[in-house]
Amino acid sequence: MLAIDVEKRLGDFALTVRFKTAGGVTALFGASGAGKTTLVNMIAGLIAPDRGRIRLDDTVLFDSAARIDVSAHRRRIGYVFQEGRLFPHLSVAANLDYGRRMCGLARDGAETARILDLLDIGHLLDRRPGKLSGGERQRVAFGRALLMRPRLLLLDEPLASLDAPRKREILPYLEKLRDEVPMVYVSHHAPELKRIATSVVLLDAGRVAATGGIEVLDAATAELMG
Amino acid sequence: MLELSPEEWVAVHLSLKIALVATAVALPFGLALAWLLARKQFWGKALLDGLVHMPLVLPPVVTGYLLLISFGRRGPIGAFLADHFGIVFSFRWTGAALSCGVMGFPLLVRPIRLAIEAIDRKLEDAAATLGADRFWVFLTVTLPLAMPGVIAGMVLCFAKALGEFGATITFVSNIPGETQTISAAIYTFTQIPGGDAAAGRLVLVAIVISLAALIVAEWLARRAGTRFHGE
Numbered sequence: 001m002l003a004i005d006v007e008k009r010l011g012d013f014a015l016t017v018r019f020k021t022a023g024g025v026t027a028l029f030g031a032s033g034a035g036k037t038t039l040v041n042m043i044a045g046l047i048a049p050d051r052g053r054i055r056l057d058d059t060v061l062f063d064s065a066a067r068i069d070v071s072a073h074r075r076r077i078g079y080v081f082q083e084g085r086l087f088p089h090l091s092v093a094a095n096l097d098y099g100r101r102m103c104g105l106a107r108d109g110a111e112t113a114r115i116l117d118l119l120d121i122g123h124l125l126d127r128r129p130g131k132l133s134g135g136e137r138q139r140v141a142f143g144r145a146l147l148m149r150p151r152l153l154l155l156d157e158p159l160a161s162l163d164a165p166r167k168r169e170i171l172p173y174l175e176k177l178r179d180e181v182p183m184v185y186v187s188h189h190a191p192e193l194k195r196i197a198t199s200v201v202l203l204d205a206g207r208v209a210a211t212g213g214i215e216v217l218d219a220a221t222a223e224l225m226g
Numbered sequence: 227m228l229e230l231s232p233e234e235w236v237a238v239h240l241s242l243k244i245a246l247v248a249t250a251v252a253l254p255f256g257l258a259l260a261w262l263l264a265r266k267q268f269w270g271k272a273l274l275d276g277l278v279h280m281p282l283v284l285p286p287v288v289t290g291y292l293l294l295i296s297f298g299r300r301g302p303i304g305a306f307l308a309d310h311f312g313i314v315f316s317f318r319w320t321g322a323a324l325s326c327g328v329m330g331f332p333l334l335v336r337p338i339r340l341a342i343e344a345i346d347r348k349l350e351d352a353a354a355t356l357g358a359d360r361f362w363v364f365l366t367v368t369l370p371l372a373m374p375g376v377i378a379g380m381v382l383c384f385a386k387a388l389g390e391f392g393a394t395i396t397f398v399s400n401i402p403g404e405t406q407t408i409s410a411a412i413y414t415f416t417q418i419p420g421g422d423a424a425a426g427r428l429v430l431v432a433i434v435i436s437l438a439a440l441i442v443a444e445w446l447a448r449r450a451g452t453r454f455h456g457e
Binding site: 046077148 | 346348349351352353354355356357358359362366367370371
């Protein structure tokens with residue numbers, strides 16, 4: 001369970017967000033500029049809120065009153081970025097193994113094989129990220145984040161850089177990931193979220209406009225359509 | 227005609243030793259400083275940046291003199307290092323290495339700094355979310371990606387160290403077998419009648435070493451570059 005109650009000011013933009021998730025896949029939905037990425041970066045520990053608390057299960061990750069700010073590398077929160085951000089100087093195999101090495105986890109061949117199989121990336125291990133297609137790159141990014149055995153997986157528009165056929169190619173893999181680990185899934189694309197989300201937090205101009213099940217998406221899209 | 231005399235060999239050997247030691251010792255400091263200047267904002271940053279670049283703009287004799295009064299036997303730093311660690315710079319090859327390292331330092335730091343500044347910080351963020359602390363982020367992401375800049379800086383520093391003359395001769399004089407590098411030896415030979423042939427041979431050696439350094443650097447940089455893009 002993820003509990004968030006934060007405030008952050010960035011220039012003219014103010015973010016005031018409070019919500020709780022019950023696990024599963026939480027969609028962070030909203031127009032661009034609503035503060036989705038800022039919020040996700042706060043959960044990951046890449047930027048610090050001005051005030052507030054972030055709690056994951058029974059661990060306090062951030063608490064301005066108690067002066068707690070667990071640094072990003074200790075949070076064990078997987079993050080799949082929009083552009084993948086694979087390390088260009090490492091092979092796919094070394095990219096996938098990076099989180100395990102840095103977190104000091106024992107090698108688990110069976111688990112690795114299962115995830116390679118799940119994402120269908122076993123044949124890419126010797127390649128460099130520069131030689132991968134967009135879809136392959138994103139699947140490797142999923143694998144890299146999963147293999148550090150995260151407590152939570154953050155996905156920031158993981159399909160936004162892909163064209164429609166690539167999106168259709170990746171979505172089934174994402175559906176398979178749903179049961180692996182709780183996720184926070186950022187997107188401004190409602191159809192994508194409908195297929196994968198179990199609950200929805202609607203952000204608008206730095207505030208929570210609505211929370212609920214995927215019916216929130218319908219209401220929000222209807223409103224956008226006017 | 228092209229056969230080097232023992233004395234000339236000593237100068238060549240000494241030059242290579244001094245330039246290599248100067249570059250190797252300067253490298254960790256250069257890396258730390260380049261990272262600091264590229265990634266951190268702190269009070270006095272402009273001052274530090276200026277200080278690093280001083281040897282580039284000061285007359286080398288001035289740098290040599292400043293080294294002499296601070297690192298010489300009676301200089302505050304020189305006396306401290308001699309008393310506590312037994313490290314003596316004045317009139318030793320170690321002093322030549324120090325002055326070469328100082329003179330080459332700005333040339334070492336600048337390409338590394340530029341290379342670090344060019345690295346997408348988002349990759350470093352990604353490494354952090356995967357569990358890497360700052361040190362490991364530097365070692366596994368920043369440093370490998372900055373490698374072409376590191377190699378360029380090392381070659382420039384090495385070349386500068388090999389050719390350094392003014393600061394070295396001011397600081398540790400021109401003692402054959404101890405502080406007389408190729409440059410100093412060439413200068414000495416041009417000052418004595420009949421020294422032209424010896425000077426000419428050392429000039430050839432200097433050209434060969436410099437070209438070899440350039441070729442090795444080019445090869446290394448190319449290898450580091452292709453690692454990002456191909457198999």
